[in-house]
Structures are given as structure tokens and as C-alpha cells.
Amino acid sequence: MLSGTVVKPGEFALEPRPAPIEAPEGWVLIDIEAVGICGTDYHILEGKHPYLKYPRVIGHELSARVCEDGLGWRAGDLVVVNPYISCGECRACRRGKPNCCSNIEVLGVHRDGGLCARLAVPATNLYAADGLSPLQAAMVEFLAIGAHAVRRSGIQKGDRTLVTGAGPIGLGTALFARLAGADVHLLDLSPARLEQAHRLFGFSKTHKVGNAILAGDLVDGFDVIFDATGSAKAIESGFQLLAHGSSYVLVSVVKDDICFNDAEFHKRETRIIGSRNATAEDFQHVMAAIRDRKIDTDALCSQTIPLEDFAEHFTRLAQDRETLIKAIVTL
Template identity: 30%
Template sequence: MKAIEITKPGTIKVVERPMPGHGEDEVLLKLKYVGFCGSDLSTYLGKNPMVSYPRIPGHEIAAVIELAGSRVPENFKPGKNVTVVPYTNCGQCSACKKKRFNACRYNQTLGVQRDGAMAEYLVIPWQKIVESESLSSIQLALVEPLTVGFHAIDNAGVTDVDTVLIFGCGMIGTGAIVRAKLRGATVIAVDIDDAKLEIAGQLGATYLINSNSQDLHAEVQRMTNGDGPSIVVEAAGNPLTYKAAIEEIGFAGRVVCIGYAGEEIAFSTKLWVQKELEILGSRNATPSDFEAVINYLKQAKPDEKLLVSKIVSVEEAPQAMKEWSEAPGKVLKILVRF
């Protein structure tokens, strides 16, 4: 079968891999669309510390069940359209004992710690399958990337009295914008790309700030009547936005961190203490986040053209990754069609 392989940093190509066999508790999936994630870009650039090479990337999945093992429940029948929860969980670590399986100490995400879904076929335990006959294949491929932002907003306990500032309007930030708006919050979207900010506005952001061309602090103060936001979500993974999150958050506020900055960051502890801040991490997503995103896509039916920058064939995927690496700010989502 054809697969896309990142052989080493800077090298991505189409390779032939043997067809996988499935066990009694597993399903064989025929892939239809797989999205390139920011973690895949980091792998290509050699900036993902959790990856070893060679690696097949990909964990944003739209597929159809091809075959099911003998112990797979009957409702997972061949021909069903599905997506996948791409994380493992050990069931024994402290996070798993608290039923926070998304934060499992020993998690292995498809395409990161283990080979992913950028191939014609994939074998997966049936427990990780999420079915939805009501969504299109393109929508199914958008579910997982949106869940990460949904999860961050739920972690923060956002309600309709909150003003939520979100740094980064990529796919994860987009999920956070949508979820915060669904919860009735006032949303401030911050990015350096006007095209992404325009999409953020169409998806529910109340205010838009281009931090390259506008005075971030002055705009935030104006938009919040001098109080600052009650919640800040860092979804850019940039040292500058991490520092700005602490500076811009209002007193007694909550900061939720999703992005990996890739380097150590020095903060003013004075602001942490004076503002009595809550600093939260947010990792991956839960099954309930998948359900929430599916409900959103089913009911709201957002324009897929807003969320998908480009759809490419398997053969075009290496060039698409190269072009993305050269202009990362211009891409929201690339889907590979199998």
C-alpha cells in the first residue's frame, strides 16, 4: 500500500508499505482523507522531540471500515464512515486513574510516538473508532483537530459571562473560538495573519486583533473596558504569546496553555501572584469532546472552504508539506485524499 513517510527532518516521500493485518478486537480502515497537523509540520522540520524517524505522520482521520475482527461489536460494520480517537492510554497511571485518559503519562499519538494514518489502510482497536453517518468525509477529517480547542475551553470552565482571548487562529485556536462562542462568551481572536482573522470572525469571534499591525495591549484594554479578559487561551506555541498571555489576562483570570513553545520562557512571577492566576495545561481531547465537535459540525454546518486550505493527492503531499513549511502562517488545514 502507498504511505507518506517523513524519513528524516526535511525529507518526506511516498513509500510502499505492506498491508497491515487486523486482530480479533481490531478493524481495518480504508483511509479517505487525512489532515496534516502542526505536529506533523514540526516532525518534518525536526522540531518534534517526541518523534523518531522514519515516521508515517497523520492522526486527523476520515475513513471507512473495510474489515472487522471477530470480537468487534456488530455496529462497527464494513462500509461505515468513521473517524478515530488517535491517542492510547495505559489505564494505570495517575491521569488514567482519574479517568483523564487524554493526559495519560504513556500516551502514544498516531503519527507522533508511533506510525500514523497517512497510508491507504490503517488497523485500529475498535474502542478508538467514532462513527458518524451524518458527516461528510471532509467533516470527519476535521473532527480531531477541532476537539483540541474544544477541550481547552472546557478545561477553562468558560461560561457566558467570560471574555476569552485566544492567541493563534490556526485549527486548534479555531476550535477554541467555536467552543467559546457556543458557550456564550465574548471572544477576542489574536493572530498575525488577516486571512485567518477573517475566518475567526466568520466563526464567531467578537473582536479581531492583528498583533503585527495593532497595539495588542491598547486594543485588549479598549475591548475589555480596562479589565483584561477573564480567560486567555495560548494556542500559538510562541514565547511572545506565552508572555503576552500573562501580561494581558485580567486579575483572578485563567490562562490555558495548548501550544508547545519549543524553548524555555521566563515569566514575571509578580504578575502570577498579584493577579492570583490559574495556569492550566490542556492536552489532546476526550471522547465527549469528539461528540461535541460532531454535534457542532452536524448542526452548524460551517463552510468547509473556511477550514480547509487545500486538498491534495498522495503524490502531491510531499510538495504541499514543503510549501507549508516555507509559509506556515498561510495555511489553516491541508487534507490528503487517499
């Protein structure tokens, strides 16, 4: 089978590899239907991912069909794949937080992913995608990142909320914050991204970085801020926009140290919350929202590309992502 492999930074190839014919005990063979391409995949191509060894088959936003009956599944069942393979034994797992397992292995990062025809995964990492199309099912994982962040935030109806970074993860976070009843604002460097968020998803309260937004009714700051920028500078700038009694949710990950003024932090009694990956509850919440047509997946899907054509498009996509929301590879 052809496997989409980043051979080394800057080099991608469709390499022939043998398809698995048996799954380990408790695991299931699945045939991949569609693969969403995300920032992690672009970072791997660019050599910017800190937890990765090359070569690596990428792809962790997956929809698939079960190959054969067993372990509660029927052959042909359409499934969403949870790509976070947890150990089930560490303290986080025992406390019901497999998304931050201390021994986690993420498909397409720590082990080979699903940009290929067939894969073996734990049976418990599959969720029935009833009522979804294969393309919709491939978008569930990235939306679950935002849904998890919103759930972690403890957001309440009417909370004045700012999402910094209007890329795919930021948009997903904003969509689920709005579903939770929040008054959502978006902040980004790119006017094109902000215009797209308004045109496609109806977000009217958008702000370009560099323009004053603490004016008028925003003088008191935001009750909840979600950072989805991947920028230490942006995260540090966000502290001054927090209201008293607020929460700051860090969805993106940076390698740098983050600095803030402790007196201002304590004066506001701010909570800082890290949000990593997602859990089964978040995947189910996203699928329900898609089935109920509360999420416009057609607007989220920027383009589809057959696997055999992907090599000629991957570098171009990585270099021009300003208004790209989600490219999906089909098999």
C-alpha cells in the same frame, strides 16, 4: 500500499509498504478515507518535533471506513479515529484522563500514522461519524483540541475571552469558545490571518500584536485567555492581559521555561491550565456541532490533495501557512 513517510528532516516520500491483513486482539482494520495535515506534520518535516524517530509515516487527523464486521462495528462504517493510544493502566488512565496517559502513543508521532491506505487501531479509538462526510470526519480531531481546551477552562457565558494565535488550533478554540457563549477576541501577528478569521467566521474583535488592546472597555483584562501560538514570548506577554479572577489555558506546547511575576499572578488569583489532546467527550461534542451546522467545515477546509500528488505539495504547504487552515489528503 503507498505510505506518506518523512524519511528524515526535510525529506518526504510515498514509500511502498505492505498493508496490514490482520489486527491484534481488540483492534480493528480500517481503510483511510481522508487525512488532515496539521502543524505537527509540518514540524516533523522540518525536524522540529522532540518526540519522534525517523522514518515516520505521518497522519493523525483521520477519517476511515471499517474493513470487516466485529467488535461492535460493521464493514463500511464511517469513523473518526482518536489517534491517542493510551495504556489504560497508568494513574491518568485510571482517573479517566487517557488524553494525558503517561505512556501515550500518538499515531503519526510515536508510531506510524494514517497517511496510507489501511491501518489497525484499537476498536475503542473509533467513533461513529454518522451524518458527517469523510472530509468533515477528518477535521474532527483538530477541532477537538480546541473543544477540550474550552471545556478545561470552565468558561462561562459572557466571559471576555482572548485567543492568541489565529492558526487552525486557535480558530477551533475560538469557535468553541463562541459556542459556549463567550465574548471572543483574537490576537495574532498576521493581519492576513485576522482578516480571514473575520471574513470566514465572523470574528470582528481582532487585534494585531503590537497594537494596544488594553484600552477602553478592555482595561480590566480578559476573564479567559487561550494561548495557541507555540511561542514562549507570547505566553509570557499574555499574563499582563489577564483580569482578576481569570484563567490562562495553555493549548500550545513550548520547550522553553515560562516566567511570570508571582505577585501579579497571585493578586489576580489566576489559574494556569494545561490542555493536552482531547477525550471521547470532546470528539462527540465536535461531531454534534458539525451535524448541527454550528461549525462551517467548508470554510475550514483550505484545499484537498490526492495522496498520489501530495509529495509535490507538502514542502510548499509547510513554507506558506499564513492563511492555510486545513489541507486534507484524500485516498
